[in-house]
Amino acid sequence: MENNKKWYKEIISYAGIVLGVMISAVAFNFFLEPNNIAPGGVTGLAIVIRTVTGIPIYLTNLIINIPLFIIGVVVLGKAFGAKTLFATFGLSFFLKIVPYRVATEDLLLASVFGGILLGFGLGLVFKSGGTTGGTDLAGAILNKCFPRVSISSYMMAIDGIVVAIAGLASRKLEISLYSVIALYLVIKVINTMLEGVGYVKAFLIITEKPEELGQAIMRDIQRGVTLFKGKGMYTKEEKDILLCVVNRSQFTKLKELVNAIDAKAFLMVTDMYEVIGEGFQEIKK
Incomplete structure (x- = not known):
């Protein structure tokens, strides 16, 4: 049973890679390459070389x-593997x-939609x-x-060099600028897919x-x-700190509740990209 489940997960992961690289290819062939926009990376450099x-x-x-892969296996071992x-x-x-x-000759549209599509595809991978x-x-x-x-x-430096070369190769500074936009969107979309959208909020309340x-x-x-028990470094007084995690729909209600009970409370709110446990996401066995 465990072996069947393992093979099932492997098939799903390889299917995800196929879908991800296909979407990435669409981003390059429809938006980025036709407009010489190079959002960093080896494929971005390949666009410059093609130009x-x-x-x-x-x-x-x-x-x-x-x-590069062969060097990686020699230097790093088999860390990157078959996938x-x-x-x-x-x-x-x-x-x-x-x-x-x-798809469009508008450089802004090409950089925005190309960057979003590429980020989504790489995020799946x-x-x-x-x-x-x-x-x-x-x-x-x-x-x-x-x-x-x-x-x-190192990654930022390499991507920055590719973006700069893109402008030099096309002899247009604006190509580098639009490549920066595309690169930024690629990174943001990948991070959003890997970390989550941040619909859950954590409250730290000193009351x-x-x-x-x-x-x-x-x-x-x-x-x-x-x-939690804390201590103010300035006053040296003992402090009580409450930690509470809520979803987005409960955000305003909790703020109003804190204000109604203790208007002098010190409130800190931060995004939580993943919360595992009762009432949120179940622990995967």
Whole structure:
């Protein structure tokens, strides 16, 4: 039974990678490549090379990524695995077979919709346990060789260089600027898919009426409350701190409840991208 479940999950993850690279290919062939917008990464660099030499981006993507993958296996071990290789070949395959269409010649629309589609596609790939090689693999290799700089810093530097080269290759500064927009949207959409939209809020409440307020929250909003003990560094006084997590529809109600019971309470609110436990998301076994 466990083996069947494992194989089922593997099939689902590979299907997610296929769908993700297909959507990414649509983003490139319909929006980004026709307008020379290069949102970082190896495929962005492939767009720049295609602008200068005419070499198809699916071919450049393979030519750069395969040696990069081999170096990654040598330097990092088998950390990136079969799914990265599968996604890399899959992206090049769909870049080849997806029809080349100019969906819009408006650079702003192309950068916005291309960036959103690409971010969604790559987000699916990442959620399925794969990567398309490129910037993240190069960043990991560089970090292994020169650990003083973080992987994210290397990735930002590589993407920045690609965006700058895109403007130089097309001889238009605006291409670099629109590439920055596309890159920003790609990162935001990927992060949203991996971390969630942030529909859940966490409240930290420093109050003089912890018992009354805690009981009211549990009774009126029907959410659990946790009491912490703290100490003010300036006053040296003991402080009671309540922690409560609510969904978006309960956000305003909790603020009003706190204000009604203790108008002098100190309130901090933050987004929670994932909450696992009773009343929210169940723990996956």
